[in-house]
Structure formats: C-alpha cells, structure tokens
Amino acid sequence: MLLYRYTLLCLLFLLLIPRAQATHIVGGELDLQYQSGNQYRLTLTLYFDAINGSAGALDNEATASIFERGTNRRIRDVELPLITNTFVPYTNVACTIGSLSTRRLVYSSLIEMTPGQYGAPNGYYVAVERCCRNGVINNIVLPGDAGQTYYLEFPAVVRNGQAFRNSSPRIFPPLSDYACINELFYFDFGGQDADRDSLVYEMATPLNGHANTLLPRPPQAQPAPYREITWQQGLSVNNQMPGAPTLSIGRNTGRLTVRPTRMGLFVFAVKCSEYRNGVKIGEVRRDFQLLVINCPRNQTPQLTVRPPGNPRATYREGRDTLRLRAGQNRCMRFNFTDIDPASALQLELRAINFPQNLVPAPTLRQGTVRAPGQPDTLTSEICFPDCFDSKGQVYLLDVIVADNGCSLPRRDTVRVAFTAEAPPNEVPTVSLVNGPSALPVQARVGQMLEFDVLGLDVDLDAVTLELSGRGFNAAQVGAQLVSVSNAPGRTVARFRWQVDCRAVERGLHEFLILAAANPCQQRQTSSTLLLPVQVNYSNAAPRLATTFPPGSANPADPPVVVRMPLGGVYEATLDGTDSDLDGLTLTAAGTKSDLAAMGMSMSTSGSPGTATGKFRWEATCANASDEPMDVVFTLTDNTCRPVPQQRLVRFEVERPTAPEFVPPNVFTPNNDGRNDYFEMPSLPPDFCEQRFAAITIFSRWGNKVYHSVERTFRWNGKDVPEGVYYYLVEYTDGRSFKGTVTVIP
Known part of the structure; x- marks a missing residue:
C-alpha cells in the first residue's frame, strides 16, 4: 500500500x-x-x-x-x-x-x-x-x-x-x-x-x-x-x-x-x-x-643508452648487462631525440628493484629538440659513486624519455640491467701502544690505569675505537676511551680506568677494544683486542685502643661501665690504626640520645691509617635522669669491604654513700645533756632532685606540733605533754618516711 x-x-x-x-x-x-x-x-x-x-x-x-x-x-x-x-x-x-x-x-x-x-x-x-x-x-x-x-x-x-x-x-x-x-x-x-x-x-x-x-x-x-x-x-x-x-x-x-x-x-x-x-x-x-x-600525428621519442667508457657503443636491452667496476668509469650516457618539431623532452629515471634514492641525478633532465638554436640530440649522464654496490645482484633501471605530445606524452623506455662493485676494503687493526709488560694487568683499588690504543686502516678510512666489557658494562665500572688524535686511517685513544670498589666483586675484568671503519656506509670491525685486568683486593681489620676500662670488643657482651660523681669530668682517648693505611673514621653515638644531650663531646683527627679521638664527659644531674647512658664508639676503615671495630661503654652518675637509716624512737627533753632533742642525722643524703623537703610532727589526735624544712632540724619537745607522737619526712622526689617517737620528760 x-x-x-x-x-x-x-x-x-x-x-x-x-x-x-x-x-x-x-x-x-x-x-x-x-x-x-x-x-x-x-x-x-x-x-x-x-x-x-x-x-x-x-x-x-x-x-x-x-x-x-x-x-x-x-x-x-x-x-x-x-x-x-x-x-x-x-x-x-x-x-x-x-x-x-x-x-x-x-x-x-x-x-x-x-x-x-x-x-x-x-x-x-x-x-x-x-x-x-x-x-x-x-x-x-x-x-x-x-x-x-x-x-x-x-x-x-x-x-x-x-x-x-x-x-x-x-x-x-x-x-x-x-x-x-x-x-x-x-x-x-x-x-x-x-x-x-x-x-x-x-x-x-x-x-x-x-x-x-x-x-x-x-x-x-x-x-x-x-x-x-x-x-x-x-x-x-x-x-x-x-x-x-x-x-x-x-x-x-x-x-x-x-x-x-x-x-x-x-x-x-x-x-x-x-x-x-x-x-x-x-x-x-x-x-x-x-x-x-583524431589527434595530430605524434612520433615516439628515441632513446639510446651508452655503456660506461664507450660513448659509441649502444646498450642492447635484454641482451647486455653493464658492469660498473671499482676504479673504472661508472657513468651511463643517454642520448635522446624526437623527429617532431619543437618537441620538449623529459628524462625520468625509475629504479625497479633497488631504492630510488640511490639513483644519481642526471646532468640534464629536459630540453627541446628540432627547434632553432637547439641540438637535434640531447645528452645526459649519470655517474654512480665508488661506494655504490649491488652486492652481486643485477639491478634494473628504467630510463624513460617522454615528449609533450597530446593528449598524453609518448614515451620510449629502455630497461638497463647492471651490476656495481664497491672498491675493496681491508679490515682495520687495533693494538696497545704502551701496553703492559704482562697480562692480565694487576691492579688494586684506587689505582689509575692508562694505556694508549692505536687503530689503523690501510685504506685510510676513518677509524673509531670502541670499548666494551665481556659480561659487564665498561662505563658502569668507570672505564673509558678518551680520544687523543685522529687522522685519515689512524686513530689514537687513551684507555683510562680509575679502579674503585665497583671492580672488587668481579675481580677479573676482560675489556674488549675494537676498531671500526665505515667505508661506503658498510661497517667493518677488526678482530677484538682483549685487555684483561685482575683487580686485587684484601683488607685487614683496623685496631681500636682506648683508655676506657678493659672490656670486650663484642657489642653483644655486657658494656664497660664508667661512673663519675656529680660535677666530675671523665676524659678518654681512642686510637685507631690500620695496617692497610686505609682512611679511618672514628665516631661516637648514644643509643638513646645524642652526645651533647648527655653532656658529652668527642673530637677526632687522623691521617692515612690512623685516627685519634678525644672524649669528654661531665657528670651532671641532667645525666642522671638519662640513665642508663650507653655510647657506641666505632672505628671504620674507609675501604670497599669495611670491618668496623666497636666498643660499648655505659656511663653512670655516682650516688652519694648513705649510712643506714635508723631513726630514733624516743627522746628526753630534760636538759641533762643526753638525748635532749629529736633529730635524724642518718637521713638519706640529698642527690640532684632527690632532696629533703620537710618534717612534720603530729599528736595522736592529728594536731601539728612541729614543722621544719631544714635537713638539720632539732625538735626540743618543749610545751608538749609526755606521750607518743607521729612524724612524716618528705623528699622532693615524692619519697616519704613515717614513724613514731615517744617524748619522756
């Protein structure tokens, strides 16, 4: 519908x-x-x-x-x-x-x-x-x-x-x-x-x-x-x-x-x-x-290809193969014409089975024939460079000449078959100029190795020298080739290697040096030159001597203990030596806080194979609150595989010696010259923040009958009746002592 x-x-x-x-x-x-x-x-x-x-x-x-x-x-x-x-x-x-x-x-x-x-x-x-x-x-x-x-x-x-x-x-x-x-x-x-x-x-x-x-x-x-x-x-x-x-x-x-x-x-x-x-x-x-x-009659232009070195001969398409030999004439000549009057001709070269960019530019690309003042035959030429090489393959080149006829140009094409040979080339060589007396080269950490390397090419091609390592990267261990001089066919470079700790693990380093030449953009290399270097390394542990009390050098053992009274100054000397003459580093570090916070300091000095440290500690109340104060003293040799030496020392502030605290429990204030006062000469001594604060005496009903903040107090018990009284002794750190004392007239 x-x-x-x-x-x-x-x-x-x-x-x-x-x-x-x-x-x-x-x-x-x-x-x-x-x-x-x-x-x-x-x-x-x-x-x-x-x-x-x-x-x-x-x-x-x-x-x-x-x-x-x-x-x-x-x-x-x-x-x-x-x-x-x-x-x-x-x-x-x-x-x-x-x-x-x-x-x-x-x-x-x-x-x-x-x-x-x-x-x-x-x-x-x-x-x-x-x-x-x-x-x-x-x-x-x-x-x-x-x-x-x-x-x-x-x-x-x-x-x-x-x-x-x-x-x-x-x-x-x-x-x-x-x-x-x-x-x-x-x-x-x-x-x-x-x-x-x-x-x-x-x-x-x-x-x-x-x-x-x-x-x-x-x-x-x-x-x-x-x-x-x-x-x-x-x-x-x-x-x-x-x-x-x-x-x-x-x-x-x-x-x-x-x-x-x-x-x-x-x-x-x-x-x-x-x-x-x-x-x-x-x-x-x-x-x-x-x-x-129906177009006006247009005749096809005519093209003739002349072989190299023979301008009178004619190349026969399908029958001849031109051979461009090294050191000889490598040019092809083209003659082209047209019987039509005032014919504008165009030459084109088209590579068939090889890259177009390898075709040389012709000496003449276009021209007019059979015109007043113009030749009847145009001539153009291409010359292949010496390095052009077909590697045994037959190359095909279409040589095309076209006129300007209507509606489309008429063309004459000759397909040229040819081969081309590049000049012979010798492989470059490489050698050491001031080489070592024996191989492998013996080296140690810190040593600078330098050898001159010579690359030669008898064809006078430019030579480059390249460094690599067998199983390792030469640059990553610090080795390099530094150019010294360059001339046609001759290059000198310097092998330089500052041996450092990166070389210790491998030991034997086999460096490969090769010479490379690039004639005709075709890389050729020499036989590889092998330069073996054996890196020798040994290390003896450094020795650490101190004026600290004798103790174990094993940090796992109990530490050496140093005690000083308040205000006292402790000084010690540390001496490090190394038979390998390695640089030494002497350090001190607290396990809980830094040295300055603990009232400590250390200065160091040294030369290759030696190190000296001066340690000082002043005992203060601030130190006492930080106890225990453990300090690790370390002597390290600055080498590839260091063997550090350590001492662990514990520092303590001496507490004052206190007599046995036996407070009296009775006194007789009768002025007979014997036991007339209540006092406590055996109280625990004052130490930093642990100081006597006060004593208070109470009656059995809780009434305060005496109070003093003096450590050397003396209570005469006057004006109080006979009987039992209670005392409370307080210290600034919160400690206290309680007891009773009986007053007997």
Whole structure:
C-alpha cells in the first residue's frame, strides 16, 4: 500500500514538471571519511560537462539516502550542500581543446553515526540519484535519458563490541584528458585509503537507477537494486568501448589502459573494493567518460643508452648487462631525440628493484629538440659513486624519455640491467701502544690505569675505537676511551680506568677494544683486542685502643661501665690504626640520645691509617635522669669491604654513700645533756632532685606540733605533754618516711 502511494505521488509530480533537456553529467563518486568521535564526513563529487551542460542543472544541494544492506531499511536522508565548484585540470595545459571542459562539484556535510543506529553486521550503503547523462555518449542506449546512481558501501561502526573506524578509499582525482584514436591511453585511478586497507579495482557497469528525464532529481534515493545502463550491441562490462586492447584497469594498481579504435564519447565505471584482514568491508564506484578524438600525428621519442667508457657503443636491452667496476668509469650516457618539431623532452629515471634514492641525478633532465638554436640530440649522464654496490645482484633501471605530445606524452623506455662493485676494503687493526709488560694487568683499588690504543686502516678510512666489557658494562665500572688524535686511517685513544670498589666483586675484568671503519656506509670491525685486568683486593681489620676500662670488643657482651660523681669530668682517648693505611673514621653515638644531650663531646683527627679521638664527659644531674647512658664508639676503615671495630661503654652518675637509716624512737627533753632533742642525722643524703623537703610532727589526735624544712632540724619537745607522737619526712622526689617517737620528760 505504501509503495502504491509513493508511486502515485511520483506520477502526479511527473505530470506537473516539464521534461528535462539538459545533458550534463560526466560522472562522479561518493566518499565517507571518519573525523572523530561518532562524526563522519559524507561527500558527493559530481563531474559536470562545462561545454554542453545547462547552467540550470547545477544543483545547490544533493540528497543522499542511507540504507541498511540486506534489508534495504532506510536509515536517514542527508542534505549535502554545494561547497566548491572548480574546473578539472588537464595533465598538459597545452593539450586543452575547446570541446572538453569539466567542472568538479563537491557536496558535503558532517553526519553522526552512533553504534546504536549503525551497528548492523551486514553494513550499510548510501546512494544519490540524478539524471541525466550526456546525450552524445556513444556506447550506451539512449544516453540522454539515462540517469546515474552514485553508490558507496560502508561497514557498521561497531564490531565484536568494539568501535570499528573506517574511511572509504579515495580514488585519484580524474583529469580533463582525452584519448587519441589508435594511440595508447593510460590514466591512474589508483586510490589511497586512510586505514591502509587493501584495495582491489575492477570494471563495472554504470548504474542508471530511478532518476529519469521526467524526474531528474528525485526528492530521495530509492533502495537497491538499481537499474544498470544498457550497452550498445557488442559492448559489455568487460568491453566497455571499442579498443585494441579495450578499456581495462589494473586489479591492484588502479591504472586504466586502452588503445581506442573508434572516435566518440564513452562512459565507463570503475569499482574499488576495500578489504581488511582478507574480509571485504566497503565499496566505492566512480562513473566517468572518455572522449576519443583524431589527434595530430605524434612520433615516439628515441632513446639510446651508452655503456660506461664507450660513448659509441649502444646498450642492447635484454641482451647486455653493464658492469660498473671499482676504479673504472661508472657513468651511463643517454642520448635522446624526437623527429617532431619543437618537441620538449623529459628524462625520468625509475629504479625497479633497488631504492630510488640511490639513483644519481642526471646532468640534464629536459630540453627541446628540432627547434632553432637547439641540438637535434640531447645528452645526459649519470655517474654512480665508488661506494655504490649491488652486492652481486643485477639491478634494473628504467630510463624513460617522454615528449609533450597530446593528449598524453609518448614515451620510449629502455630497461638497463647492471651490476656495481664497491672498491675493496681491508679490515682495520687495533693494538696497545704502551701496553703492559704482562697480562692480565694487576691492579688494586684506587689505582689509575692508562694505556694508549692505536687503530689503523690501510685504506685510510676513518677509524673509531670502541670499548666494551665481556659480561659487564665498561662505563658502569668507570672505564673509558678518551680520544687523543685522529687522522685519515689512524686513530689514537687513551684507555683510562680509575679502579674503585665497583671492580672488587668481579675481580677479573676482560675489556674488549675494537676498531671500526665505515667505508661506503658498510661497517667493518677488526678482530677484538682483549685487555684483561685482575683487580686485587684484601683488607685487614683496623685496631681500636682506648683508655676506657678493659672490656670486650663484642657489642653483644655486657658494656664497660664508667661512673663519675656529680660535677666530675671523665676524659678518654681512642686510637685507631690500620695496617692497610686505609682512611679511618672514628665516631661516637648514644643509643638513646645524642652526645651533647648527655653532656658529652668527642673530637677526632687522623691521617692515612690512623685516627685519634678525644672524649669528654661531665657528670651532671641532667645525666642522671638519662640513665642508663650507653655510647657506641666505632672505628671504620674507609675501604670497599669495611670491618668496623666497636666498643660499648655505659656511663653512670655516682650516688652519694648513705649510712643506714635508723631513726630514733624516743627522746628526753630534760636538759641533762643526753638525748635532749629529736633529730635524724642518718637521713638519706640529698642527690640532684632527690632532696629533703620537710618534717612534720603530729599528736595522736592529728594536731601539728612541729614543722621544719631544714635537713638539720632539732625538735626540743618543749610545751608538749609526755606521750607518743607521729612524724612524716618528705623528699622532693615524692619519697616519704613515717614513724613514731615517744617524748619522756
């Protein structure tokens, strides 16, 4: 029912518009390029006949329709505005003819393609339909009534749950060239693909589609399939125009070739398929047309190749192989001419099986022959450098001379087979100039080793000397080669190694010194020079003597104890010696706090193999609060594998000797001169913060009867009745003594 309504609307529309008479379409193609995110740019390039086309047929926009492949479900229609209108250039402007001029119209717009909308596994296609083709086309039926469908296939934007980005291949832009009857015509339609997909080309039948003279520009494209044009009798997709050979395209190159045998205007189509990992993912088609005319007769230029050293001989293609030998003439001479008057000739050199950048520049690239003041034969020459070497392989070089004939240049090509030999080269040598008397070299830590190394090359090539280590990195142990002098074929460098502790672990170091020369950019090295160095190392433990009391040198044993009374000063001397004369370091460190906090200090001095320390301690109350005060004295030899010596000393502040504390428990204040007072001469002595604070005496009812803060107090017991009294003695550190004393008159 929907199809019926659409058809009825189209018929009504056709009845309301006049029959289009314009014959203007030359060809064109669609292009889809990924931009970023979900953005793509869709472009229609339409080629328009600027000579026969009607200006009214130049559209300001085009409508592209996108469908799902397989189901033909319409996804959306896209309006493409006209963004450029230019002329297609000729290969050679001098070949321009008045009957052939082509405009290039570009319609383009950004579109968004999300995975949700463009995720069908079969992919999609986009089409634009337009009528009409040139009415004078000679190889299809009713060309003036034939429309054109621009067609492109592209994959889904997601595959296996991952984003699948793809840009369609871009076919090389066409030129406004024409072909000459019975002359070979060639043209490069080979494209480029931004994704580096594989491209395959083939001839295709142009699509007609649904557009016609009554509806030249449908409001939207219809889904596939699309009608094809009808070939004239005797022609087909594989024989699209009369020719010997007929029109064909290189499957992998995209190069069009034809030798037309009939004049006229011929339409053709090319299909380019893109493959990724062997799977076809897209397709783009181009329609175009080729004009064949009767051209003025143009003769092919003539090229002669002369072998090296023999300017009169002629190289015979397919039979001769030129040999470029070392020390001999290595130049090829080319003579080229053309019997046509005022023929401008161009020389091109194309390497076939070796890098193009190795081809020398010719002395002459272009010139004109058979013109006033010009020679009839042009001469050019290339000379291969001495270092050029084909390594026994036969190299192929195409020497091509082309004229400026219309519509395309005529060419004469000679494929030159040749070999080239580089000059002989001797391997450089390496030796020690002031080498050691015996190997391996005996070295010790701290020693500087220096030897001069000589690199020689009899070919006078530049020589470089390189240092490495067998099983180790020479630079990482501090060894190096320092350049001394350089001259052609002669290099002197100095081996320098300040042996340090990094060399102790390995012991034997085998240094490799080689000479390298680079004639003709081909590195050659000498036989390796082996320089073995044995690093000898031994170490005796240093000795530490002190004036501390005797004790064990093992830190795990109980420490030596030094005691001093308050205010006392203790001094000690430490002497370190080392039989290896290594530098010595003498240190002292507290196990709980630093020396200064403990009232201690130590100064040191020394020379190679000796170290002296002066230690001093002043005993203070501050020290007493830090006890125990343990100090570790360490003597370390400054060598690769030190054997430190240690002493652990404990410092203590002497407490004063206290008599036995036996307080009296009775006294008789009767003034008989005996036991008249209550006093405590045997109280614990004062020490730093542990000092006598006060004594308080209470009655048995708790009344204070006496108080004193003097350590030498004397209570006379007067004014108190006979009986038992209680005393409390307090110290500043919180200690206290309690007891009773009886007063007897």
